[in-house]
Amino acid sequence: MNSLPIIDIAPLYTDDPTAWQSIATQIDRACRDWGFFYIKGHPIPTQRVEAVLEHARRFFALPTAEKLRIDITQTKHHRGYGAIATEQLDPSKPGDLKETFDMGLHLLADHPDVLAEKPLRGSNRHPSAPGWEALMEQHYLDMQALAQTLLRAMTLALGIERDFFDTRFNEPASVLRMIHYPPRHTASSPEQQGAGAHTDYGCITLLYQDAAGGLQVHNVNGEWIDAPPVEGTFVVNLGDMMARWSNDCYRSTPHRVISPPGVDRYSMPFFAEPHPDTAIECLPGCQDQLHPAKYPPTTCAEFLLSRFADTYAYRREQEAG
Numbered sequence: 511m512n513s514l515p516i517i518d519i520a521p522l523y524t525d526d527p528t529a530w531q532s533i534a535t536q537i538d539r540a541c542r543d544w545g546f547f548y549i550k551g552h553p554i555p556t557q558r559v560e561a562v563l564e565h566a567r568r569f570f571a572l573p574t575a576e577k578l579r580i581d582i583t584q585t586k587h588h589r590g591y592g593a594i595a596t597e598q599l600d601p602s603k604p605g606d607l608k609e610t611f612d613m614g615l616h617l618l619a620d621h622p623d624v625l626a627e628k629p630l631r632g633s634n635r636h637p638s639a640p641g642w643e644a645l646m647e648q649h650y651l652d653m654q655a656l657a658q659t660l661l662r663a664m665t666l667a668l669g670i671e672r673d674f675f676d677t678r679f680n681e682p683a684s685v686l687r688m689i690h691y692p693p694r695h696t697a698s699s700p701e702q703q704g705a706g707a708h709t710d711y712g713c714i715t716l717l718y719q720d721a722a723g724g725l726q727v728h729n730v731n732g733e734w735i736d737a738p739p740v741e742g743t744f745v746v747n748l749g750d751m752m753a754r755w756s757n758d759c760y761r762s763t764p765h766r767v768i769s770p771p772g773v774d775r776y777s778m779p780f781f782a783e784p785h786p787d788t789a790i791e792c793l794p795g796c797q798d799q800l801h802p803a804k805y806p807p808t809t810c811a812e813f814l815l816s817r818f819a820d821t822y823a824y825r826r827e828q829e830a831g
């Protein structure tokens with residue numbers, strides 16, 4: 511139990527029901543044992559990831575004042591640049607040694623949710639780099655489609671309608687994030703980590719990591735094991751909303767990033783989250799008399815906002831008005 515499974519999902523891009531069932535079974539096992547696995551055989555080309563990464567490197571190399579033109583702490587809908595230590599994933603440690611760029615579903619000013627000033631809804635705030643916006647908006651849609659393919663496979667194992675997640679991921683709250691981890695020696699103290707130990711908030715996360723390494727994951731005994739970079743793969747992990755939906759049958763597993771010594775690290779998680787109004791409550795097949803629902807029902811937006819308030823000081827201030 512000391513290395514994460516690698517699942518070839520290419521059969522999910524065929525109409526072969528036996529192959530779908532076989533992949534669904536492998537994913538189900540990995541979700542129950544680990545809450546983490548790698549996927550290969552996905553349709554996102556390496557050149558695409560390289561192009562996005564190149565934009566990330568150039569953006570994070572800009573002067574801080576330039577990046578702060580799209581400061582995430584100046585928005586109510588969580589888009590733009592987060593400077594080093596803006597986020598504190600582990601409350602027992604200093605703010606994280608990383609800087610971030612976040613984008614979501616791009617909604618225009620006349621969208622009903624934006625007119626109603628619903629939280630997390632609004633337009634993206636892109637840097638002005640040529641080619642950035644078109645590439646990132648396309649990448650967001652392609653990552654969303656990949657997440658929904660994996661979710662469709664999970665419906666087979668969970669015994670729920672095939673379109674259960676598809677209907678709930680209409681106009682999703684998903685976030686595509688770029689992260690730059692500066693080298694470890696730039697830490698403000700030995701305690702400062704790239705990303706403090708945490709569980710993800712949402713449904714499923716698809717993570718691209720570059721070759722630097724540094725991601726660690728709890729195994730079933732609560733020991734940290736490395737989740738090293740594997741070329742051509744994404745690391746997939748489940749978040750707390752999926753744990754709630756599945757009554758903890760699917761694990762939302764703690765993980766962290768220890769910034770590697772001497773090198774910069776870049777990663778790109780895609781956090782797949784349903785529509786903000788989606789009810790997050792125990793699935794019928796995941797509870798019975800011996801295993802009643804562990805968590806009270808919530809909604810996607812309510813849950814995400816409470817978790818953002820836990821990890822971002824500016825969010826707490828906004829919530830407090």
Ligand SMILES: O=C(O)CCC(=O)C(=O)O
Pocket residue numbers: 689705710717719725765766767777778779
């Ligand atoms: O950068 C990584 O490898 C992991 C990042 C992560 O866990 C997160 O942003 O939630």
Ligand SMILES: [Fe+2]
Pocket residue numbers: 708709710765
């Ligand atoms: Fe995470």
